Amino acid sequence: xxxxxxxxxxxxxxxxxxxxxxxxxxxxxxxxxxxxxxxxxxxxxxxxxxxxxxxxxxxxxxxxxxxxxxxxxxxxxxxxxxxxxxxxxxxxxxxxxxxxxxx
Numbered sequence: 001x002x003x004x005x006x007x008x009x010x011x012x013x014x015x016x017x018x019x020x021x022x023x024x025x026x027x028x029x030x031x032x033x034x035x036x037x038x039x040x041x042x043x044x045x046x047x048x049x050x051x052x053x054x055x056x057x058x059x060x061x062x063x064x065x066x067x068x069x070x071x072x073x074x075x076x077x078x079x080x081x082x083x084x085x086x087x088x089x090x091x092x093x094x095x096x097x098x099x100x101x102x103x
Contacts, residue, residue, distance in 0.1 A: 005088055012081045019074050026067045033060045 037060055048055075 005085070005092070008088075009085060012085075016074070016078060016081070019070075019077065023067070023070050023074060026063075026070055030063050030067045033063055
């Protein structure tokens, strides 16, 4: 039983590491887009008129929102995983105590 819990933890750890790498890539994109926005002139920009400017702004905003949602999903996944592991190890400890008491 302990071996299977250890394997489960290792698998989840690897999965979380991959999710963190994806988040890092999304963060880099969001940061780069924000840097590009700061470079833009504050007055009289000409980026395809108001429609082009609105489209670009929406793209930046959507990227930031997607990144923040990904972080929230990662936190939720980690919390769920930790809860499952703690529950499993707690049940295992209870079984061991019961076995000791029976002896």
